[in-house]
Amino acid sequence: MTQPAQAPNVVKLKVCMAGEAMVGKTSLIRRFTMDEYDDRYIATLGTKISKRILPATDPATGAPADVHLMIWDVMGTRTLRDLLKEAYYHGAQGILAVADLTRPETLSELDGWSSSIRLVSGDIPTHVVMNKADLAGERAVAEADIEAFCRTRRWPWTSTSAKTGAGVEDAFRRIVELILASRVGDLTPSANGGGPPRPT
Amino acid sequence: MNSPRRPDTAMLVRERLSRNADDTDALFVLAALRVNEGRLDEGLTVLERVLVLDPRYPGAWTFKATLHRMRGEPNAALRARAKAEEVER
Numbered sequence: 001m002t003q004p005a006q007a008p009n010v011v012k013l014k015v016c017m018a019g020e021a022m023v024g025k026t027s028l029i030r031r032f033t034m035d036e037y038d039d040r041y042i043a044t045l046g047t048k049i050s051k052r053i054l055p056a057t058d059p060a061t062g063a064p065a066d067v068h069l070m071i072w073d074v075m076g077t078r079t080l081r082d083l084l085k086e087a088y089y090h091g092a093q094g095i096l097a098v099a100d101l102t103r104p105e106t107l108s109e110l111d112g113w114s115s116s117i118r119l120v121s122g123d124i125p126t127h128v129v130m131n132k133a134d135l136a137g138e139r140a141v142a143e144a145d146i147e148a149f150c151r152t153r154r155w156p157w158t159s160t161s162a163k164t165g166a167g168v169e170d171a172f173r174r175i176v177e178l179i180l181a182s183r184v185g186d187l188t189p190s191a192n193g194g195g196p197p198r199p200t
Numbered sequence: 201m202n203s204p205r206r207p208d209t210a211m212l213v214r215e216r217l218s219r220n221a222d223d224t225d226a227l228f229v230l231a232a233l234r235v236n237e238g239r240l241d242e243g244l245t246v247l248e249r250v251l252v253l254d255p256r257y258p259g260a261w262t263f264k265a266t267l268h269r270m271r272g273e274p275n276a277a278l279r280a281r282a283k284a285e286e287v288e289r
Contacts (some may be wrong), residue, residue: 021206043206045216046225047258072258077209080232086266087259091288 021076027162
């Protein structure tokens with residue numbers, strides 16, 4: 001007689017997008033959840049939640065887990081950021097901080113976003129996404145500068161193109177891995193490793 | 201090279217509400233704009249309309265808690281925060 005397959009643990013995670021207007025936050029979510037891209041820019045108004053279930057391994061137990069990823073898309077309007085920070089970031093477990101490879105100021109502005117988020121959610125895992133990698137001819141941020149910026153803040157980073165899809169799946173998976181790895185100590189105080197390595 | 205500019209948020213809200221007066225995204229942002237202008241009572245009224253239209257609107261109960269705190273209403277803030285925990289669980 002075959003054993004019934006064990007149902008994977010369900011882990012519900014809230015990940016919030018952060019970053020200036022027009023860096024491609026909504027396009028990244030759209031690519032990740034629907035594998036679609038639309039060249040027209042439609043400014044986000046209000047709050048949108050998108051969901052996707054990802055198979056993962058619980059780093060605490062090594063058991064399979066289904067991650068129910070709730071991705072909160074927010075407006076890149078800086079004037080309302082502080083007022084809405086609790087509404088957006090309360091309960092967030094991870095941040096995908098998005099900047100635009102063609103606009104250097106969008107990388108430095110991530111400090112402002114991070115400060116605002118940390119007031120609400122504390123020091124939660126953050127993964128930096130340098131988007132618009134398809135615009136190679138317009139690139140205005142050197143890899144060394146990104147590396148230096150992120151190393152100082154101990155934020156891993158990757159580049160993506162919501163337009164072509166390059167790197168998008170990987171970026172979302174990395175923030176999930178970061179969150180799961182950060183929870184190992186909370187779940188099993190005696191755990192001696194076994195979780196996935198943190199992306200560098 | 202000039203950086204691209206996001207369209208003015210207040211203008212976007214007006215456009216959306218002219219097409220649909222019950223657009224909860226636009227109303228949520230209108231509430232925030234009113235509060236940002238110092239019109240706290242008006243902002244709260246608009247936010248309460250969002251919650252009538254969509255009691256599960258993401259972040260709306262937490263925002264309501266923030267507004268009650270700003271108005272010096274700790275009990276109402278606690279109730280709104282509890283509701284936020286319930287709907288976002």
